[in-house]
Amino acid sequence: MIINGKNPLSGEIKVSGAKNSAVALIPTAVLAKTKTVIYNVPEISDIEYLIQIMEMLNCKIEHKDETLYIDSSNLINKPIPEELSVQMRASYYYMGALLAKFHRVEISFPGGCNIGARPIYIHIKGFEELGAKVEIIKNRYIITAEKLVGKKIYFDFPSVGATINVMLAAMGAEGTTVIENAAMEPEIVNVASFLMNMGAKIRGAGTKKIEIEGNNNLDNGIIEVFPDRIEAGTYVIIGALLGSPLKINGVIKEHIEALLMKLKEIGVEYTLVKDSVIVNKCENIKPTNIKTLVFPGFPTDLQQPMTTLLTQAQGKSIVEETLYENRFQNTYDLNNMGALTSIISMSKLEIDGPRVLKGKNVIARDLRGGASLLIAGLIAEGVTKIDNCEVILRGYGDVVNKLNSAGAKIEIIE
Numbered sequence: 001m002i003i004n005g006k007n008p009l010s011g012e013i014k015v016s017g018a019k020n021s022a023v024a025l026i027p028t029a030v031l032a033k034t035k036t037v038i039y040n041v042p043e044i045s046d047i048e049y050l051i052q053i054m055e056m057l058n059c060k061i062e063h064k065d066e067t068l069y070i071d072s073s074n075l076i077n078k079p080i081p082e083e084l085s086v087q088m089r090a091s092y093y094y095m096g097a098l099l100a101k102f103h104r105v106e107i108s109f110p111g112g113c114n115i116g117a118r119p120i121y122i123h124i125k126g127f128e129e130l131g132a133k134v135e136i137i138k139n140r141y142i143i144t145a146e147k148l149v150g151k152k153i154y155f156d157f158p159s160v161g162a163t164i165n166v167m168l169a170a171m172g173a174e175g176t177t178v179i180e181n182a183a184m185e186p187e188i189v190n191v192a193s194f195l196m197n198m199g200a201k202i203r204g205a206g207t208k209k210i211e212i213e214g215n216n217n218l219d220n221g222i223i224e225v226f227p228d229r230i231e232a233g234t235y236v237i238i239g240a241l242l243g244s245p246l247k248i249n250g251v252i253k254e255h256i257e258a259l260l261m262k263l264k265e266i267g268v269e270y271t272l273v274k275d276s277v278i279v280n281k282c283e284n285i286k287p288t289n290i291k292t293l294v295f296p297g298f299p300t301d302l303q304q305p306m307t308t309l310l311t312q313a314q315g316k317s318i319v320e321e322t323l324y325e326n327r328f329q330n331t332y333d334l335n336n337m338g339a340l341t342s343i344i345s346m347s348k349l350e351i352d353g354p355r356v357l358k359g360k361n362v363i364a365r366d367l368r369g370g371a372s373l374l375i376a377g378l379i380a381e382g383v384t385k386i387d388n389c390e391v392i393l394r395g396y397g398d399v400v401n402k403l404n405s406a407g408a409k410i411e412i413i414e
C-alpha cells in the first residue's frame with residue numbers, strides 16, 4: 001500500500017457492517033433449519049473464508065452486494081480443515097454452532113492476528129459444563145456430547161468469543177443455560193438478536209448475565225450486521241488528524257462512546273448529527289492516558305490507531321493494553337517514521353509528542369497495527385509504503401476507495 005501523505009480529508013465516509021459481528025453471524029446461520037438472510041455484510045477477506053466453510057458444510061450461499069442469502073437445508077457435518085480454520089480467529093464459532101446442531105464437531109485450531117497468546121479455555125470450559133467432551137488431537141479439537149444440558153456457567157473473564165460460542169452451544173442444550181460475567185460487546189447483542197429472530201428465547205444479551213433457552217427448532221432468521229464500531233472509530237481518529245471536516249456516516253454513537261469522550265477530553269472538536277460524526281482536524285491535541293478495557297471501556301482494537309493520534313499530542317501520553325500481550329508491534333515502525341514511543345513495561349507504552357512523521361517503508365504486522373501505520377502514512381511527509389497490507393484489508397472493507405474519495409492518495413500495487 002503506497003500512501004502520499006499530508007492531504008486534508010473532507011466529504012463523507014460510510015461505515016460498513018462490523019467484521020466481528022458478521023464473522024459470528026455467518027456460523028450462527030447453520031442453526032437454522034432452512035433459510036437465513038444477513039444484510040450489511042462487509043467486503044472483507046474473512047467473510048470469503050467463512051463462506052467457503054459454509055459451502056463445505058453443504059450450505060447454499062448467494063452473496064449479492066452486501067447481503068448473504070444462506071440455505072442450510074442440506075447441512076452436513078464435516079471436519080473443518082486447517083487451511084480454512086487457520087485463516088481467521090472466528091472459525092471457532094463453528095465449534096458452538098455445530099456442537100449445538102450435531103453434538104459433534106471436529107475443527108483445526110483457529111488463526112487470527114498474532115497479538116498475544118489468545119487461549120480459548122473459557123470456551124472449552126463452557127462446552128464441558130454443558131456436558132461435552134473436548135479432546136485435542138494434534139492440532140484439532142474434537143468435541144462430542146451425548147446430550148447437552150443447560151447450566152449456570154460463570155466466566156473467569158468476560159470473553160467475547162466464549163460468550164458467543166457458549167450461547168450458540170446452549171441452543172442445542174436441554175433447558176436453560178445462564179452465563180454469568182458474560183461479555184457485553186455489541187457483537188453479542190447482534191448474534192442474540194439473530195437467534196431470537198429465528199425463534200430463540202434469550203434474555204440479557206448486552207448485560208453481564210445472559211439466559212438462553214435451548215431450542216433446536218430455529219429457522220428463517222433475518223439480521224442486519226451492526227455498523228463496525230472499530231472502523232467508525234478509526235475514521236473518527238483520522239478526521240481528528242486531517243478532517244477539513246470529515247463526516248463519518250452510519251455510526252452508532254453509543255458503541256464508540258469511550259473514544260468520543262476521550263477525544264473531547266484531549267481537545268478534538270466534533271459534532272454528532274443523527275448517525276454521523278463530523279470531525280475537524282485538531283491543531284492542539286492534549287496528551288492523555290488510555291487503558292484498554294472490555295466494553296464499554298476503551299476498546300483494545302482502537303488502541304493502535306489511537307497511538308498514532310497521540311504521536312501528535314503536545315506532551316507525554318501513556319497507553320496501557322490490558323487485553324493482549326503483544327499489541328505494540330506497530331510502534332517499531334511508528335518510531336522508524338519519526339515517532340517517539342517506548343514500551344515502559346509489558347503492558348505500558350509511553351508516547352512523546354508532538355513529532356513530525358516522515359514516509360518510510362513499513363510492515364503491517366497485525367490488522368489494527370496496520371491501521372495505525374495507515375493513519376501514520378496519511379499524516380506523514382512524503383511517501384509511506386506498507387508491506388503485508390492484506391492484514392489491513394481483513395478489517396477495513398474498501399478502505400482505499402473510502403479514503404481516496406475524501407481526498408487521500410493511496411494505492412495498492414500487487
Ligand code: EPU
Pocket residue numbers: 020021023089090113116117118119120121122123124157158159160161162183185300301323324367368395
Ligand atoms: N481469553 C482467555 N481465555 C479465553 C478467551 C479469552 O484468556 O478462553 C483472553 C484472551 O487471551 C484475550 C482476552 O481474553 O487476552 C480477550 O479475548 P476475547 O475472547 O474477549 O476476544 P476474542 O473473541 O478472541 C474478539 C475480536 C477481537 C477483539 C476482542 C476484544 C473477533 C473475531 N475478534 O476476540 O478483534 O480484540 O474480541 O474485543 O471477534 C480485531 O478485530 O482486530 C480483533 C483482534
